[in-house]
Amino acid sequence: xxxxxxxxxxxxxxxxxxxxxxxxxxxxxxxxxxxxxxxxxxxxxxxxxxxxxxxxxxxxxxxxxxxxxxxxxxxxxxxxxxxxxxxxxxxxxxxxxxxxxxxxxxxxxxxxxxxxxxxxxxxxxxxxxxxxxxxxxxxxxxxxxxxxxxxxxxxxxxxxxxxxxxxxxxxxxxxxxxxxxxxxxxxxxxxxxxxxxxxxxxxxxxxxxxxxxxxxxxxxxxxxxxxxxxxxxxxxxxxxxxxxxxxxxxxxxxxxxxxxxxxxxxxxxxxxxxxxxxxxxxxxxxxxxxxxxxxxxxxxxxxxxxxxxxxxxxxxxxxxxxxxxxxxxxxxxxxxxxxxxxxxxxxxxxxxxxxxxxxxxxxxxxxxxxxxxxxxxxxxxxxxxxxxxxxxxxxxxxxxxxxxxxxxxxxxxxxxxxxxxxx
Numbered sequence: 001x002x003x004x005x006x007x008x009x010x011x012x013x014x015x016x017x018x019x020x021x022x023x024x025x026x027x028x029x030x031x032x033x034x035x036x037x038x039x040x041x042x043x044x045x046x047x048x049x050x051x052x053x054x055x056x057x058x059x060x061x062x063x064x065x066x067x068x069x070x071x072x073x074x075x076x077x078x079x080x081x082x083x084x085x086x087x088x089x090x091x092x093x094x095x096x097x098x099x100x101x102x103x104x105x106x107x108x109x110x111x112x113x114x115x116x117x118x119x120x121x122x123x124x125x126x127x128x129x130x131x132x133x134x135x136x137x138x139x140x141x142x143x144x145x146x147x148x149x150x151x152x153x154x155x156x157x158x159x160x161x162x163x164x165x166x167x168x169x170x171x172x173x174x175x176x177x178x179x180x181x182x183x184x185x186x187x188x189x190x191x192x193x194x195x196x197x198x199x200x201x202x203x204x205x206x207x208x209x210x211x212x213x214x215x216x217x218x219x220x221x222x223x224x225x226x227x228x229x230x231x232x233x234x235x236x237x238x239x240x241x242x243x244x245x246x247x248x249x250x251x252x253x254x255x256x257x258x259x260x261x262x263x264x265x266x267x268x269x270x271x272x273x274x275x276x277x278x279x280x281x282x283x284x285x286x287x288x289x290x291x292x293x294x295x296x297x298x299x300x301x302x303x304x305x306x307x308x309x310x311x312x313x314x315x316x317x318x319x320x321x322x323x324x325x326x327x328x329x330x331x332x333x334x335x336x337x338x339x340x341x342x343x344x345x346x347x348x349x350x351x352x353x354x355x356x357x358x359x360x361x362x363x364x365x366x367x368x369x370x371x372x373x374x375x376x377x378x379x380x381x382x383x384x385x386x387x388x389x390x391x392x393x394x395x396x397x398x399x400x401x402x403x404x405x406x407x408x409x410x411x412x413x414x415x416x417x418x419x420x421x422x423x
Contacts, residue, residue, distance in 0.1 A: 018100045018114035025109045027059035033135055033154040036418045041161045045122040049115045052099070052156050054135050056106040064112075064135045065103045068094035071130050071157070073230020077191045078394065080225075080232055080421050081157075083132065091197075091228065093131035093160050096120060118160065126164025127197030128228050132157050152386065157421065159199055159225070167196040168256035170226070175206070175249050175266040176233075182272055185348075186238040187402075188219075188249050194226040201225055204253040204261075206236055211246045221253065225421075237402060243270035349403040350377075352395075361407055374400045374412055381419060394420070 032055040040048055056062050070084045070092030084092070098117040106112055116133060136153035176189030192202045203223035210216050217238055224234040238249075250265040342362040346355040350373065359366050377400035384393035397416050404412040 018112065020104075020106065020110055020112050022107070022110045026057060027108060028057045029059065030057050031055070031062070031135070031137070031152070031154055032057070033156060035156060036421070037157045037159065039159045039161070040118060041163065042118070042120045043163050044120055044124045044126075047117060047119045049117055050158070052114055052116055052133065054106070054112040054114075056108055056110055059108050061105055061107045062137050063103065063105045064137055066099045066101065067134050067136065068097040068099075068131050069134060069155075070094045071132055073194065073227030073232065075231050077231040077233040079390075081227070089130070091125075091127065091129050093118075093129040093158060096129070096160070097131055097133055097158060099133060118158065120160070120162060124162045126162050126166060128199045129160045129162060130158065130199075130227065131160075150386075161198060166198050168198060168200060168258065168260070169196040170194050170200055170202070170255055170260075170262070172202075172251060172253050172262040172264045173231075174264050175251050177249060177266050177268045179268050181243075181268065181270045182274070184238060184240040184243050184270065186240070186243075186247075186249075186268070186270070188236050188238065188251075188266075189233050190221065190236065190251055190253065191231055191233045192224075192226050192253065192255070193231045194228050197228050199225055199227050200255045202253045202255040202262075204251065206238075207250045207252065208238055209248050209250070216247070221251070224417075235398065235402075237405060239406065242272065244272065245270065344406070349373075349406060350399060352399060367407065370403065370407060371409060371412070374404050374409065377403075378412075378415065378419070385419075385422065 034053050038050045038052075040050065042048055054064065070087065070089040071081045072084065072089050072091060073080075074082050088094070096119050098119065100114040100116070101112075104112060120129075132155040134153045134155040136151055138149055138151045140147045141150050142148070171193045173191040173193065176191065177186060186208075188206055190206075192200070194200050201223040202221075204221045206219040206221060207215055208217040208219070217240070219236050219238055221234065221236055224232060226232040246267060246269050248265055248267045250263060253262045254260065255262070343358050343360055346357045346359055347353055349359075349370065359370070361367060361370070377396045381393040381396040381400070384390075384396065397420055401413060401416040401420075404416065
């Protein structure tokens with residue numbers, strides 16, 4: 001039975017009534033803030049209110065401090081956002097955010113719901129303005145008896161569009177794909193360059209055609225946010241294993257209120273050379289065996305002394321009529337296993353594991369274990385992020401996202417995309 005406990009908070013006159021509610025005592029070791037992103041369209045001089053929710057499930061009371069910080073995009077396509085600390089950005093909005101409380105103590109299981117006032121100055125420049133509202137906590141960790149202060153923070157991104165002269169402009173780079181592959185799946189990177197003054201959400205599709213120009217796949221491209229004066233990459237996956245030949249990937253991306261369309265293409269080869277080499281050697285061996293059988297059969301059918309029309313070999317004794325032909329030794333070539341679509345090698349889902357064990361994705365227990373492995377990847381990425389190991393965290397998230405997309409875990413994909421915003 002879940003007990004819902006409401007706690008009344010006394011606030012000064014004129015202030016907004018934030019609430020603290022206790023729903024249960026479940027302990028997951030996590031702090032959750034939502035939503036992770038708030039988008040607002042405001043005129044210069046306008047004021048709006050947004051709601052932010054913070055939940056403590058660490059198993060102990062936690063003191064939270066709230067602060068606002070500007071962020072902006074980057075020309076490094078793999079880096080979604082850059083947080084500026086105490087530095088102010090020309091397109092920052094940290095000074096526009098006014099949360100109801102600056103600090104609060106939450107017991108385990110308590111949920112804080114508070115309003116954040118967003119005040120746009122009358123002379124604000126049109127276009128996008130960006131800030132993050134962080135909830136942070138500081139804990140003591142000990143290393144060889146020495147206490148180290150560790151600060152953990154979670155935040156909500158505010159993307160504010162100030163009306164006026166809005167410039168939506170962007171370009172699309174050539175799709176990034178390896179020029180030569182042995183097998184699928186094929187990963188295609190798309191980099192969008194935002195040259196305007198407002199954040200854009202490009203989306204669209206990638207069409208793959210074979211050497212004959214026939215369409216063999218259409219891969220949807222989910223929208224991704226690109227901040228002004230920055231570049232950002234998204235990754236799409238063509239989930240086919242056995243492929244052969246030259247292919248062309250054409251990206252068709254739409255962005256902006258006007259629906260501007262950009263197109264770019266790149267070509268690549270997929271040649272399973274190991275299979276082809278095995279087949280060629282097998283055919284050569286088969287031809288050799290057939291040739292040997294033919295000449296031995298011809299010897300047995302020759303009249304007279306039983307010699308065949310086979311060209312004489314120097315120094316070789318003539319075959320006697322009563323010789324018994326010995327069956328040739330035939331080597332059996334290994335056949336490539338036929339794997340159903342529901343079966344996949346574990347190292348295709350998680351390349352870093354190096355485990356080629358084949359698993360069945362239709363099996364419920366296997367599905368549950370894969371989900372746990374994805375969540376372990378997320379925990380590892382969060383740990384790397386706390387240690388400042390951004391590239392290691394990003395690698396774990398990309399690998400977890402590819403696995404989640406392969407088995408259709410939409411909720412995990414959403415969580416991973418939110419985490420990638422911070423990297």
